[in-house]
Amino acid sequence: MSLEPSRLAVEYFPMATADLDGVAGLEAGLQVFPWSRGNFADSLHAGYSAWVARLGGELVGFSVVMRVLDEAHLLNIGVAAKFQGQGHGARLLRQAMALARDAGCQRMFLEVRPSNARAVELYRHFGFRQIGLRRDYYPAALGREDALVFEKDLA
Numbered sequence: 001m002s003l004e005p006s007r008l009a010v011e012y013f014p015m016a017t018a019d020l021d022g023v024a025g026l027e028a029g030l031q032v033f034p035w036s037r038g039n040f041a042d043s044l045h046a047g048y049s050a051w052v053a054r055l056g057g058e059l060v061g062f063s064v065v066m067r068v069l070d071e072a073h074l075l076n077i078g079v080a081a082k083f084q085g086q087g088h089g090a091r092l093l094r095q096a097m098a099l100a101r102d103a104g105c106q107r108m109f110l111e112v113r114p115s116n117a118r119a120v121e122l123y124r125h126f127g128f129r130q131i132g133l134r135r136d137y138y139p140a141a142l143g144r145e146d147a148l149v150f151e152k153d154l155a
Helices: 017-030 037-045 088-102 117-125
Strands: 010-014 049-055 058-068 071-079 107-112 129-140 143-153
Touching: 010 088, 017 037, 017 049, 017 058, 017 071, 037 049, 037 058, 049 088, 058 088, 071 088, 088 107, 088 117, 107 117, 117 143
Parallel strands: 071 107
Antiparallel strands: 010 049, 049 058, 058 071, 107 143, 129 143
């Protein structure tokens, strides 16, 4: 007897080399200017906190966090399009914050495109506040796009 996907629990695993093709493929389906497989491989090699979420073995999403001393920087987070709107992004973000806090981080930072309204709303919902703006940070179809810089106290 097999369980329907809705009855399976999402499981979280440290990202491994075997995950790189799937994660890069998921990212490519989400972003116009995605991270490459090499970007994710470099993150693993650097020892960043990188995780994948799976539902019945299927890749749901991922997160990558760089920790430096008592600060964490959310570098990338994504949820496969077919799993969006089901709370998976919130769970990945909650897990990333908890792991950073458990590692002794006091604050978390991130950048987000102003045009990514769903992400901006998610971060604000979790108590992130805008502390700055990076002009022309992201590549965009018609030039460059600014980044909103957010911060959250994890203590």
